Amino acid sequence: MTGTRTLIRLIVRRDRVPLLVWIAISAVLPAGIASSTTALYADQAARDSFAAASMTNPAQLATRGPIYDASVGGLTAWTLGSSLALIGGLISVLVMIRHTRGEEETGRRELLSSGVIGRHAPLAAALAVVLAANLLLGLLAVPALAADGLPVGSSLLFGLSIAAGGWAFAAVAAVTAQLTASSGTARGIAIAAGGLLFALRSLADAGGIGWLAWLSPFGWVRLTRPYAGDQWWVLGLVAVFVIALAAAAFALSTRRDVAGGLVPARPGPATGALSGSFGLAARLHRGTLAGFAIGFGLMGALLGVAARGLDAQLDTPQFRELAATVGGADAHLSDVFFTFVMYVLSQLVAAAALVSALRARGEEAAGRAELLLSTPVGRLRWGLSHLMFALAGPALLLAALGAAAGLTYDGDLARVTAATLAYLPAVWTVVGIATLLFGVLPRLATAVSWTVLGLFLLVDLLAEFRLAGGFVLELSPFVHVPAMLLGDASSPVVPLLGLTVVAGALAAAGLAFLRRRDLAPSA
Amino acid sequence: MNTAVRADALVKAFGQTRALDGLDLTVKTGEVHGFLGPNGAGKTTTIRILLGQMRADGGRVGLLGGDPWKDATELHRRLAYVPGDVTLWPSLTGGEVIDLLGRVRGGLDPRRRAELLERFELDPRKKCRTYSKGNRQKVALVAAFASDVELLVLDEPTSGLDPLMETLFNECVLHEKRNGRTVLLSSHILSEVEALCDRVSIIRAGRTVESGSLADLRHLTRTSVRAELIGPAPGLAALPGVHDLAVDGDRLRCQVDGDALTPVLAELARVGVRTLTTQPPTLEELFLRHYEGATR
Numbered sequence: 135m136t137g138t139r140t141l142i143r144l145i146v147r148r149d150r151v152p153l154l155v156w157i158a159i160s161a162v163l164p165a166g167i168a169s170s171t172t173a174l175y176a177d178q179a180a181r182d183s184f185a186a187a188s189m190t191n192p193a194q195l196a197t198r199g200p201i202y203d204a205s206v207g208g209l210t211a212w213t214l215g216s217s218l219a220l221i222g223g224l225i226s227v228l229v230m231i232r233h234t235r236g237e238e239e240t241g242r243r244e245l246l247s248s249g250v251i252g253r254h255a256p257l258a259a260a261l262a263v264v265l266a267a268n269l270l271l272g273l274l275a276v277p278a279l280a281a282d283g284l285p286v287g288s289s290l291l292f293g294l295s296i297a298a299g300g301w302a303f304a305a306v307a308a309v310t311a312q313l314t315a316s317s318g319t320a321r322g323i324a325i326a327a328g329g330l331l332f333a334l335r336s337l338a339d340a341g342g343i344g345w346l347a348w349l350s351p352f353g354w355v356r357l358t359r360p361y362a363g364d365q366w367w368v369l370g371l372v373a374v375f376v377i378a379l380a381a382a383a384f385a386l387s388t389r390r391d392v393a394g395g396l397v398p399a400r401p402g403p404a405t406g407a408l409s410g411s412f413g414l415a416a417r418l419h420r421g422t423l424a425g426f427a428i429g430f431g432l433m434g435a436l437l438g439v440a441a442r443g444l445d446a447q448l449d450t451p452q453f454r455e456l457a458a459t460v461g462g463a464d465a466h467l468s469d470v471f472f473t474f475v476m477y478v479l480s481q482l483v484a485a486a487a488l489v490s491a492l493r494a495r496g497e498e499a500a501g502r503a504e505l506l507l508s509t510p511v512g513r514l515r516w517g518l519s520h521l522m523f524a525l526a527g528p529a530l531l532l533a534a535l536g537a538a539a540g541l542t543y544d545g546d547l548a549r550v551t552a553a554t555l556a557y558l559p560a561v562w563t564v565v566g567i568a569t570l571l572f573g574v575l576p577r578l579a580t581a582v583s584w585t586v587l588g589l590f591l592l593v594d595l596l597a598e599f600r601l602a603g604g605f606v607l608e609l610s611p612f613v614h615v616p617a618m619l620l621g622d623a624s625s626p627v628v629p630l631l632g633l634t635v636v637a638g639a640l641a642a643a644g645l646a647f648l649r650r651r652d653l654a655p656s657a
Numbered sequence: 658m659n660t661a662v663r664a665d666a667l668v669k670a671f672g673q674t675r676a677l678d679g680l681d682l683t684v685k686t687g688e689v690h691g692f693l694g695p696n697g698a699g700k701t702t703t704i705r706i707l708l709g710q711m712r713a714d715g716g717r718v719g720l721l722g723g724d725p726w727k728d729a730t731e732l733h734r735r736l737a738y739v740p741g742d743v744t745l746w747p748s749l750t751g752g753e754v755i756d757l758l759g760r761v762r763g764g765l766d767p768r769r770r771a772e773l774l775e776r777f778e779l780d781p782r783k784k785c786r787t788y789s790k791g792n793r794q795k796v797a798l799v800a801a802f803a804s805d806v807e808l809l810v811l812d813e814p815t816s817g818l819d820p821l822m823e824t825l826f827n828e829c830v831l832h833e834k835r836n837g838r839t840v841l842l843s844s845h846i847l848s849e850v851e852a853l854c855d856r857v858s859i860i861r862a863g864r865t866v867e868s869g870s871l872a873d874l875r876h877l878t879r880t881s882v883r884a885e886l887i888g889p890a891p892g893l894a895a896l897p898g899v900h901d902l903a904v905d906g907d908r909l910r911c912q913v914d915g916d917a918l919t920p921v922l923a924e925l926a927r928v929g930v931r932t933l934t935t936q937p938p939t940l941e942e943l944f945l946r947h948y949e950g951a952t953r
Contacts, residue, residue, distance in 0.1 A: 408760070510733040
């Protein structure tokens with residue numbers, strides 16, 4: 135463990151800005167939601183009717199779980215419990231892998247390990263920083279919640295529950311970082327595990343199989359029931375989970391070499407058949423795309439199964455009312471449910487598409503583009519070969535999602551697939567924005583692209599709490615997608631064509647700038 | 658056409674820093690040209706401009722009779738490049754990368770590929786993720802040497818190779834030269850340039866300070882003289898062109914300007930000489946002279 139403190143300082147120094155932004159936003163958000171809940175639902179009757187409506191909406195159950203108590207605190211914990219665990223978990227995974235396997239892969243670890251740094255110090259330092267950051271954001275949320283008039287004890291439990299989500303996935307990432315020599319694979323396994331555990335909780339709450347929620351950290355962070363009976367002991371489950379996985383990670387790390395994986399690297403072919411820029415791009419994108427396609431397919435299948443029995447379950451006055459406002463009086467209730475869930479999932483598809491769209495920039499930053507572009511492969515061909523996968527990829531993912539959902543739901547593949555594919559132009563718009571940024575501001579493209587996607591999600595959240603509306607809402611491309619399953623009255627062609635034209639123009643401009651600028655490797 | 662590369666008064670600025678500040682470079686067709694300079698002198702920036710990956714802010718540049726920015730794709734059919742810091746696709750094997758680069762350059766000679774792999778002792782079945790810096794460099798070198806191109810642009814190509822492999826690299830470059838190819842070799846390893854290059858250009862802080870054949874440049878420096886004398890030679894210190902004179906009993910060491918050699922030898926002969934060694938200047942000495950106090 136020698137040198138852990140030095141490494142902690144190094145991590146904090148390198149990531150101080152993103153860590154601070156993450157902690158600040160996560161700490162401020164709960165109190166913000168609490169006060170807007172107070173403003174929106176002034177009395178208990180209003181909160182009760184909102185809670186009753188939400189509890190009958192399986193999309194809400196799937197994404198947020200049940201509402202345990204219709205108080206201001208209970209509603210705040212319900213609104214944010216799952217999403218903050220998801221965000222905190224994702225950031226924790228990214229930071230953990232970056233400072234463990236990522237450091238080994240780039241060879242920087244070797245330089246440090248030759249100094250007075252203990253064998254376990256890098257893992258210990260990364261865990262310490264991530265666990266502390268999560269704890270800090272959880273604790274910082276408490277005073278503001280208390281200032282909103284919420285009970286201090288329950289607020290503390292809520293803060294710790296938020297932190298617990300990040301803790302659990304920091305521990306998961308600590309283990310996956312030991313498994314393979316590639317940081318991309320380690321990240322992928324950790325995120326896939328997170329997706330599976332989230333799906334498990336969704337199925338538990340939306341499908342009425344409550345006990346399943348006890349198997350997932352996403353279940354635990356809600357089962358602590360802050361403001362609704364305060365079950366402190368559930369935090370113990372999280373602690374056991376984190377300690378067990380961390381111990382496993384330390385044990386695994388003693389059994390491998392620096393930069394080596396537990397799964398040994400196998401020799402590959404001595405000759406290659408990659409035909410050029412497109413062949414190479416296909417090779418670089420295929421693994422990620424295949425993984426995402428399987429993931430979205432599974433999610434779709436799960437969704438279809440869950441939706442099957444919904445029509446009877448959904449048939450409550452509140453949900454009828456909701457369905458009528460979004461889809462008209464004769465809308466099929468489970469179609470309304472699908473529409474809600476697809477809206478959320480399409481943004482996940484956009485995140486996957488962003489990974490593909492930013493790969494070209496990754497190649498450039500790493501210096502690999504320099505080698506390839508010294509051959510007769512031109513800028514345009516190179517840019518296009520990656521863009522092609524960023525455009526075709528989301529089509530594949532949305533089709534997999536829709537086809538699997540259609541198959542397990544009512545067997546009407548075409549109808550459901552058409553509804554998911556309607557989101558393609560909106561996803562393409564996100565890809566177009568990333569491509570434009572890649573052409574104009576290569577060094578900032580990755581960070582700004584993710585921020586833009588984050589802002590689109592934020593706009594949705596703010597709109598839900600009526601903190602934003604009008605033209606701000608119109609800025610998000612997802613808002614413009616017609617709800618195909620509900621037979622949106624207006625023609626779907628105009629908005630879809632419009633978004634496609636916008637996406638095409640953005641991407642074309644990005645490629646044009648790419649041809650005119652200097653290459654910008656990060657070194 | 659007998660000029661492969663021609664750059665006149667190149668200027669390239671990154672923000673406040675002027676990476677290139679009026680750089681000139683001429684490489685004749687069929688020669689091995691050494692491109693020398695300390696780290697940060699602007700070698701890689703020049704090469705990136707020659708490859709059309711960056712555009713110069715000022716000056717003129719020509720490559721194989723074309724404009725490296727406008728005609729990049731066409732010109733790249735005729736050249737192969739080995740970057741100074743080779744990064745490869747971690748999930749591909751070395752063999753796959755060599756074949757990919759060969760194929761996009763218009764094919765590579767399979768016999769030469771096999772021969773180079775064996776001589777460089779490179780296992781092409783390993784994933785690039787597992788290669789050391791030297792092995793990644795070998796992958797790029799094998800792909801370049803096995804390609805059928807007119808011009809090789811090599812940016813500090815031996816920085817990760819061991820001495821045995823460096824010797825092998827030198828043989829490969831001479832082999833390319835015999836086949837009539839032009840080689841632009843950037844380096845700060847002087848022995849490598851001395852052994853291989855017909856002509857060299859020395860740059861410092863983005864500017865060419867010297868250019869010519871090694872013979873041309875030698876006159877600019879001093880010959881080092883060591884001698885064991887029979888008697889004392891008090892007159893030596895007073896002669897013009899004698900520097901760093903050190904006398905230890907009957908042994909003597911000094912540096913002598915090229916045109917001052919005759920009077921110095923006459924003086925030594927007058928006193929009487931037991932042993933005498935003179936050495937031509939090495940490139941190290943050329944370098945030291947140019948970079949003495951020139952750090953900025």
